[in-house]
Amino acid sequence: QKEVEQNSGPLSVPEGAIASLNCTYSDRGSQSFFWYRQYSGKSPELIMSIYSNGDKEDGRFTAQLNKASQYVSLLIRDSQPSDSATYLCAVNPWAGNNRKLIWGLGTSLAVNP
Amino acid sequence: DGGITQSPKYLFRKEGQNVTLSCEQNLNHDAMYWYRQDPGQGLRLIYYSQIVNDFQKGDIAEGYSVSREKKESFPLTVTSAQKNPTAFYLCASSIQGAEAFFGQGTRLTVV
Numbered sequence: 001q002k003e004v005e006q007n008s009g010p011l012s013v014p015e016g017a018i019a020s021l022n023c024t025y026s027d028r029g030s031q032s033f034f035w036y037r038q039y040s041g042k043s044p045e046l047i048m049s050i051y052s053n054g055d056k057e058d059g060r061f062t063a064q065l066n067k068a069s070q071y072v073s074l075l076i077r078d079s080q081p082s083d084s085a086t087y088l089c090a091v092n093p094w095a096g097n098n099r100k101l102i103w104g105l106g107t108s109l110a111v112n113p
Numbered sequence: 114d115g116g117i118t119q120s121p122k123y124l125f126r127k128e129g130q131n132v133t134l135s136c137e138q139n140l141n142h143d144a145m146y147w148y149r150q151d152p153g154q155g156l157r158l159i160y161y162s163q164i165v166n167d168f169q170k171g172d173i174a175e176g177y178s179v180s181r182e183k184k185e186s187f188p189l190t191v192t193s194a195q196k197n198p199t200a201f202y203l204c205a206s207s208i209q210g211a212e213a214f215f216g217q218g219t220r221l222t223v224v
Contacts, residue, residue: 034212043203043215044156088156090213100146100171101213105155 006104019076023089032092033072079111119216134189136204145187148203
């Protein structure tokens with residue numbers, strides 16, 4: 001059973017701090033990794049994709065991938081109250097014809113003013 | 114504008130009634146998915162389709178049915194066999210190995 005695990009939280013950080021969200025996965029052959037943000041009552045929206053080891057930065061967001069250790073993380077710099085949401089990690093376990101993402105249960109983030 | 118459209122946004126079902134949720138995409142994606150999300154819970158896969166006229170059961174397919182007659186459309190029917198259908202239903206689409214994009218969701222309530 002392929003699995004993706006996240007700490008459910010809630011993770012609470014003060015405004016302006018760095019929020020660090022982590023995700024581990026079980027399938028060593030996984031190729032594609034995604035972070036989604038979901039506000040309460042809304043659908044998930046993609047914020048970062050990462051495919052190779054290392055860091056990928058986009059504005060205040062940085063995704064970090066370590067395939068040897070089978071984890072992917074998301075850093076949010078200068079956290080804002082508007083970043084308060086649930087963050088979902090998704091993994092594509094194989095880059096071939098398998099198009100079914102495996103989802104973590106999400107980490108709830110609260111940014112306090 | 115490209116995207117995924119789900120309708121209706123809110124749906125009420127009476128006991129014993131079948132209802133159909135619509136999902137249409139104009140992103141030219143081959144793969145489409147239906148998820149169910151209960152309050153405070155993660156996404157659970159109901160059905161998915163990788164190509165027209167083919168679909169596979171997900172983790173919680175009992176009480177649901179789908180069709181994929183056109184690439185753009187993947188409707189979900191919640192049948193009377195689904196005893197606890199109240200939930201938030203999400204449709205998504207993707208290309209091979211890439212990220213999924215979601216519609217706005219349909220909130221189904223049994224009355």
